[in-house]
Amino acid sequence: MKPNFKRHFKLSQLASILGLSIVLTGFAGILVTWLAVDDELSELLYEDIQQQTQLLARLINQGHIAPDELKAFLGESFIDDAEDTFLISVEHLKEDWYTSNFGFPKSFGSTQTGLTQVFHQDHIWKGYQLREGDLLVKLLRRDDLAEDFKSDVTEDVIMPILIGNTLSILILLILLMVIVRPLSRLAGLLHQRDAKDLSALPQTSPVAELQDITNSLNHLIKGIEQTLNREKRFASDVAHELRTPLTTLKLELSLPDLDTQAMRQEVDRLIRVVEQLLTLARLEASNWQQHCETFNLKDPLQSLSHRLTSKFIAAGITFNSSLDDTLLQGDSTLLTLLVENLLLNALRHATGASQVTLTLVSKGKNWQLTVEDNGLGIPQDQQQRMMQPFTRQDQRSKGLGLGLSIVTQIAALHRLKIEMHNTTPGLSIKLQPITQLT
Amino acid sequence: MHLLLVEDDLPLGNVLLRLLKPHYRVDWVRSLTQAKAHLQATEYSLLLLDLGLPDGDGIDYLTRLRKDKNTLPVLIVSARDALDERVKGLDTGADDYLVKPFEPEELLARIRVLLRRAAGQASPILTCGELSFDPSQETFHLNNQVLSLPRKEYELLSVLIHTAGKPVSRDRLIQQLYSLGNEAESNTLDVYIHALRRLLGKERIETLRGKGFRLVNL
Numbered sequence A: 001m002k003p004n005f006k007r008h009f010k011l012s013q014l015a016s017i018l019g020l021s022i023v024l025t026g027f028a029g030i031l032v033t034w035l036a037v038d039d040e041l042s043e044l045l046y047e048d049i050q051q052q053t054q055l056l057a058r059l060i061n062q063g064h065i066a067p068d069e070l071k072a073f074l075g076e077s078f079i080d081d082a083e084d085t086f087l088i089s090v091e092h093l094k095e096d097w098y099t100s101n102f103g104f105p106k107s108f109g110s111t112q113t114g115l116t117q118v119f120h121q122d123h124i125w126k127g128y129q130l131r132e133g134d135l136l137v138k139l140l141r142r143d144d145l146a147e148d149f150k151s152d153v154t155e156d157v158i159m160p161i162l163i164g165n166t167l168s169i170l171i172l173l174i175l176l177m178v179i180v181r182p183l184s185r186l187a188g189l190l191h192q193r194d195a196k197d198l199s200a201l202p203q204t205s206p207v208a209e210l211q212d213i214t215n216s217l218n219h220l221i222k223g224i225e226q227t228l229n230r231e232k233r234f235a236s237d238v239a240h241e242l243r244t245p246l247t248t249l250k251l252e253l254s255l256p257d258l259d260t261q262a263m264r265q266e267v268d269r270l271i272r273v274v275e276q277l278l279t280l281a282r283l284e285a286s287n288w289q290q291h292c293e294t295f296n297l298k299d300p301l302q303s304l305s306h307r308l309t310s311k312f313i314a315a316g317i318t319f320n321s322s323l324d325d326t327l328l329q330g331d332s333t334l335l336t337l338l339v340e341n342l343l344l345n346a347l348r349h350a351t352g353a354s355q356v357t358l359t360l361v362s363k364g365k366n367w368q369l370t371v372e373d374n375g376l377g378i379p380q381d382q383q384q385r386m387m388q389p390f391t392r393q394d395q396r397s398k399g400l401g402l403g404l405s406i407v408t409q410i411a412a413l414h415r416l417k418i419e420m421h422n423t424t425p426g427l428s429i430k431l432q433p434i435t436q437l438t
Numbered sequence B: 001m002h003l004l005l006v007e008d009d010l011p012l013g014n015v016l017l018r019l020l021k022p023h024y025r026v027d028w029v030r031s032l033t034q035a036k037a038h039l040q041a042t043e044y045s046l047l048l049l050d051l052g053l054p055d056g057d058g059i060d061y062l063t064r065l066r067k068d069k070n071t072l073p074v075l076i077v078s079a080r081d082a083l084d085e086r087v088k089g090l091d092t093g094a095d096d097y098l099v100k101p102f103e104p105e106e107l108l109a110r111i112r113v114l115l116r117r118a119a120g121q122a123s124p125i126l127t128c129g130e131l132s133f134d135p136s137q138e139t140f141h142l143n144n145q146v147l148s149l150p151r152k153e154y155e156l157l158s159v160l161i162h163t164a165g166k167p168v169s170r171d172r173l174i175q176q177l178y179s180l181g182n183e184a185e186s187n188t189l190d191v192y193i194h195a196l197r198r199l200l201g202k203e204r205i206e207t208l209r210g211k212g213f214r215l216v217n218l
Helices: A011-061 A066-075 A143-192 A206-253 A260-284 A298-314 A334-350 A380-386 A403-411 B009-018 B032-041 B058-067 B083-092 B104-118 B153-160 B172-177 B188-200
Strands: A086-092 A097-100 A112-118 A123-132 A137-140 A293-296 A318-323 A329-330 A356-364 A366-373 A416-422 A427-434 B003-006 B026-027 B044-049 B076-077 B096-099 B126-128 B131-133 B140-144 B143-147 B207-208 B212-215
Touching: A011 A086, A011 A137, A011 A143, A066 A086, A066 A293, A086 A123, A097 B058, A112 A137, A123 A143, A137 A143, A137 B096, A143 A206, A143 B096, A206 A260, A206 B009, A206 B104, A260 A403, A260 B009, A298 A318, A298 A334, A298 A356, A318 B207, A329 A334, A334 A356, A334 A366, A334 A403, A334 A427, A334 B212, A380 A416, A380 B058, A403 A416, A403 B104, B003 B009, B003 B032, B009 B026, B009 B104, B026 B032, B032 B058, B058 B083, B076 B083, B076 B104, B083 B096, B096 B104, B104 B153, B126 B153, B140 B153, B153 B172, B153 B188, B153 B212, B172 B188, B172 B212, B188 B207
Parallel strands: A318 A356, B003 B026, B003 B044, B044 B076, B076 B096
Antiparallel strands: A086 A097, A086 A137, A112 A123, A123 A137, A293 A329, A356 A366, A366 A427, A416 A427, B126 B131, B131 B140, B140 B143, B207 B212
């Protein structure tokens, strides 16, 4: 079995990709959160420290805080070595005084207003320096404060993301279990199956869609089994129909008083069976050379009626025919065989019939052929089934059950439709072109 | 020996009847319903059963027959030749299975085997003391001398020897002599028994009051 798709993949491969994407999305989420927090926090801290630096510079410039006061203050406050402590240094470039906490030494870097960063007491400090006149004020914060913030926020985000991802991957695994595994099992069961094994497949999954597949397969298997059984019975019927006359012939030949009349009848019976089989085989192979011609259906049917009248009389059935001139295109031999089969069916199988009528009505291009009897008819549920090959009305019926099958195939070749319905009393079979407009 | 042939095919039944008639008394029916009625009315030695019958399947009928503890020898004669069908036929309770078409000699030989087996004898020659019967030759021997028997006496003696020393009822013997619907008076039987006794010796056929007759092992 070659797949119709040039590229094919395994569902489990797709699931792996999905799993990978879930994990990556999770990590990306964490990373993006971390970066976003970093960005926002830096901005926030920067703005905050900028304002505080300006406030401090203004206080000093306007003389609210004297340099001595500031020195004392810085010596007492802001000396805890904590994450949120400020590192403050104030320097007057002209008056040449300098003060700071944490023993931060006077540096000789840039004196321009802007962001600044120093390394002091094993920490990175980030902050802002402001130049107002000759006053240079630096306000810095330990970098690990920001880091702490970021870690806290990121930790808070990580938990739900991890739980969600784990849950998604768990569901993915369950999906694999209930879809891929049962599918592989089903495929395995089908693969291992012997061609003769027509038992139903077991359900391999609780998933409704997969159960539908199994049910459809079982339905198909059952159909195959029915067809096989029908053909098997047909083979056994063929065997019966051929072997019974052969046995009779064989036994007749062994007897001293040969009944040649009986033997002749048995040979005829064999010939009939073989002819029916051949007709069907040719029709089914669709290599029947259609002798399509325009002819008047009335002519062959008239001679058929003459031929069969004596048989009907022998069976005690009154046979009437009313035939219009009907010009149509087709194979006259096949169409005659079709009508002959319908009439012989009525003759053989119409239980309790005393009358059989053949009618051919022609209206312009349209025509309709009817075979009617006044027997017991056929139960509605059996009518459809009887059109299939090898189906016989019951075990009692002689023959192969090919009559109606041949009829349907010839009708199909000529684009004719057959309708069967019970009349009270009896059975009526109608034959007419499919394309007919009513 | 009285055979019941169940075969629905008219020409085949006809020719089978003509084949079997010179050897056995045969009743021919064409449906299971008729077969049932005949089996109730008459005691047969063998049933020749076709399987595909108009009012049912021979296998189903055989199943019922065996369920009712009927031990009548049954030979299935059928066109169904598949292995599982033959096995099913035999497992259902048939004593033999013959697939159509068959040679007439084979049918006759198989019937002889079944009758002999039913008589409890494995040897092709049935014996009762000094009296012996060769079914394939259809001849009786007494003290190694061929017995030449008229038709009716032959029929009676073949029934008696097939029952292997057990008593045979008067009805059963009368049935053997006359076809159904052509009932003989019961003293006609005594006439033929008398004739047989004259040929074989009086002591070989014992009269059992209320039970019928018995071949004595002498």
